[in-house]
Amino acid sequence: MHEFNFKNRRLYCEGVEVEELAEKYGTPLYVYSYHTLIDHFLKLQNAFLTVSPLICYSVKANSNLAILKSLVDKGAGLDIVSGGELKRALKVGCPGKKIVYASVGKTDKEIEEAIKAGILLFNVESEPELANINRIAAKLRKKVKVALRINPDVEPKTHKFITTGKLTNKFGIDFKAAEKILYSRSNFPSVIISGLHLHIGSQITESSPYMAAFSKISFFIRKLKNSGINLEYLNIGGGLGIVYNNETPQTAQLYAKKVLPILKETGLKIIMEPGRFIIGNAGILVVKVLYNKDNPLKKFIIVDGGMNDLIRPALYDAYHNIVPVKQSGRKSQVTSRKCDVVGPICESGDFFAKGRVLPQVKEGEYLAVMSAGAYGFSMSSNYNSRRRAAEVMVVKDKVFLVRKREEYEDLYRNEIVPA
Ligand code: PLP
Secondary structure, three states, rough: OOOOEEEEEEEEOOEEEHHHHHHHHHOOOOOHHHHHHHHHHHHHHHHHHHHHOEEEEHHHHHOOOHHHHHHHHHEEEEEOOOOOHHHHHHHOOHHHEEEEEEEOOOHHHHHHHHHHHHOOEEEEEOOHHHHHHHHHHHHHOOOOEEEEEEEOOOOOOOOOHHHHOOOOOOOOOOOHHHHHHHHHHHHHOOOOEEEEEEOEEEEEEEOHHHHHHHHHHHHHHHHHHHHOOOOOOOEOOOEEEEOOOOOOOOHHHHHHHHHHHHHHHOOOOEEEOHHHHHHHHHHHHHEEEEEEEEEEOEEEEEEEOOOOOHHHHHHHHOOOOOEEOOOOOOOHHHHHHEEEEEEOOOOOOOOOEEEEEEEOOOOOOOEEOOOOOOOOHHHHHOHHHHHOOOEEEEOEEEEEEEEEEOOOOHHHHHOOOOO
């Protein structure tokens, strides 16, 4: 599944010892495995080979330029959600024709820039947005391709904060409204509605929610075809779950086996937007133990990384496996204790694990927070005026610093104290 393995009781990323990285680059430190990243991309590509999909990696999962460039060089497109992500995509040389753009709140400026960049498709999330894209395209004297993002109203069986395909969510357009838009498409002469898009949620471990959503959309496509409306693309979104703890998510092969018959039936070109599946298990967060602190009720391991570095546990109560990067084998470490792994931030929500049985670790030792590649650094912040972490990418026995740790000056670079 990934290239973070123990050799002689020491955690390695590919051919490099994680402790060495922590010593050299400091902590908290994000460490990415290049080969895991590429392997996950290729797994998906191979599983769907018979329909040659355009795989647009979802930039929001981890937007580091080195990660984007690695994937783009292997033929990936990119799924973006903002003007900033567009800039990143262009910066790494992603061709406009491999960029798709979702988001319920695209601004005029963002729309204009994306049109000028010649992106493949806007994933349109409402009728007012469609009218706006039409207006801006007309102003630029362009004809712009869009896909309507459908909200299929299915239950993805995941955390409520990462559910996106229910009508209680703000995303997409319901089938009835989409049909109305398609029948009145002549009102939008500067756009070509050439596809449908859906993304029902994230960390989905079973194929049944996908089957339900894709069956609904396939039926809709057939209905449109019978009324003379022919489309070119079907974008099936992302959402594939990964192993954080003891989940048994569908593999790329199994997912493909289940959904390909439905997708092939549509006859449309397939686009997909995986994020977590590609980068989730290709990254870890390394933190240093600052203090062991016990009170009559609890044992705490206080580390130098916090919710500003990795917010998933605080935000979603998400589980991340935590391991000492060096299994010393000494007796004290072998003794396990039930403890909370917490950060230095002034919030009780600042934790990486609660009630977790962990080997006893000493101050100054390092812990690896596993499966932190997706929605880790990209959701990090400067809360408590903490500098954002450094990021390194390991390629076999080579290490590349792909983001420097922020300096204190970076914290207030853009601030102005009025005279
Ligand atoms: N596509 C869209 C529209 C999304 O909103 C997201 C995540 O929120 C993704 C793709 C990527 O999802 P995941 O990382 O679960 O594959």
